[in-house]
Amino acid sequence: MDYFDFLAYLIMSGVQEKLVAELGQKMIELFERGIENPDRFASLTKLSKVEAMRIVANYNKDLPTATLRAFTQALEREDEQLNKLFENAFGKREGLSNIANNIANNAAIGMSEIMRRQNIALADTQADIWYRVTAEAILRDQSGEARKDVIERAVRQLARNSLTTIDYKSGRQTQIDSAIKRHVFTQANQARNRLLFYRMDEWECDLVFTSAHYGARPDHAEWQGKVYSRSGKSKKYPSLVEATGYGTVTGLCGANCRHTMTPYVEGYSKLPNTDYSSQERLTGLSSDEYYKATQKQRRLERDIRQTKREIKALEDMGLDATKEKRNLRKQQAKVRRHVKQNKLVRDYDRERLWGVRSSRGYKSGKLIVRQSGATLETIISEYGNIEGMIDLEAEEIYEKIRNRNRVKEIKAVAKHSKLTEEEVGKIFNHVFITEHWISELDGSGLELRPFYADMPMAESWERLRTGINIQEHDILMLKHELLELEYMKKGMSTNAAHELANEKYNYQLAVKEWENNGNR
């Protein structure tokens, strides 16, 4: 999960499904009253907008504080890294302004304003859909269709269309979670660039280079990993705006662009490696082909989430979802095939519905994320029971590991894993000792602390230490951590580094598969 996805999680935690459920319940009530007294139907539907506004507002209560905290923490961290970079390149300098808080404040205000407008638009759309669906249902009922069929049809329509907003410019309908994710991402990106340019002005630095990744959008791949001049005055490097389209929707830092900029200091900065031949060998796909394949995977995942949403809405109201479940199995088979054909990794988190975790019997509630390095648990607690999120047993094992003789510990793991002692030492610190910026369990922001303990990881480590019954995924954990650590050293957030490391070494998935095969 990317840092910005995570912010959107904070904002939307479980809202979507709860809204569908509440609105659905309300609609059925209205519907029944409307059938009893069709004359009052018009006044009942007017109620719907008020209800929708109330329900939506209720879920966004804590938003301003949460966004401000998240933005502030992200920008302060960014600023720290920027200043470190400049100090290392140009030497220490006194009297730098403290601007990060200011920019974060403005970004948070901007976000609140967007959310306020979004809420109104959402309630409007909601009331519209409500009116349409209810009116049609009443008509069908009056024409003698079976009541059960009428209700099922209405709930299906509601689940399919609920929580979408319509972009008035393009007329396109977007699911609210994707819309909010985009808003958070844009706001954070703009704030980050404002800070970047401010600091660059301060240090009189004109050049930036763009990040680069395998599988980038083809028209972005052209300019990634290269140096550009902000002012456009450089004789050696092309103009940033002209070359990358920075500032436009389709260009650098535009909609859905995940590229970032870093100040470029001649003789000091190192450009990212854009030779992807090893990845190409691994997947058998060129960067462009890989981009296309992942885009298709995202589409298939969206379809799956949509069907899951429908199933949940139907089942919440005690209605039959057999047809939808059959459809879901077909969609899952499609993803499986696609992933296998293109040597991609199945991303279960993206197929999951926020606020729903049926396998463990949780009902929708507050979304909680627990980060443990190689694993990232998304767990929903019905009662918001944060204490229940901490795995005390695993924490105890971690504590024991911390208290044992470190030199011996690292030697033993190195011997059994065939990694070097230096590598294992780095991993040891990363997993058990180092403090990272990770999400607070109540979802209110980030905190600086060691990773939370995770039982599968504790068990993997114990097997690696004793050398008894070592599993393939135990080694995978070490490799994941090492790569994740490398990415974080390059300045990536914990989440982004985790996500990227997962592309090569997906420990969490390996554990799941191992457990599914009847182990443990």
Ligand SMILES: [Zn+2]
């Ligand atoms: Zn891009």
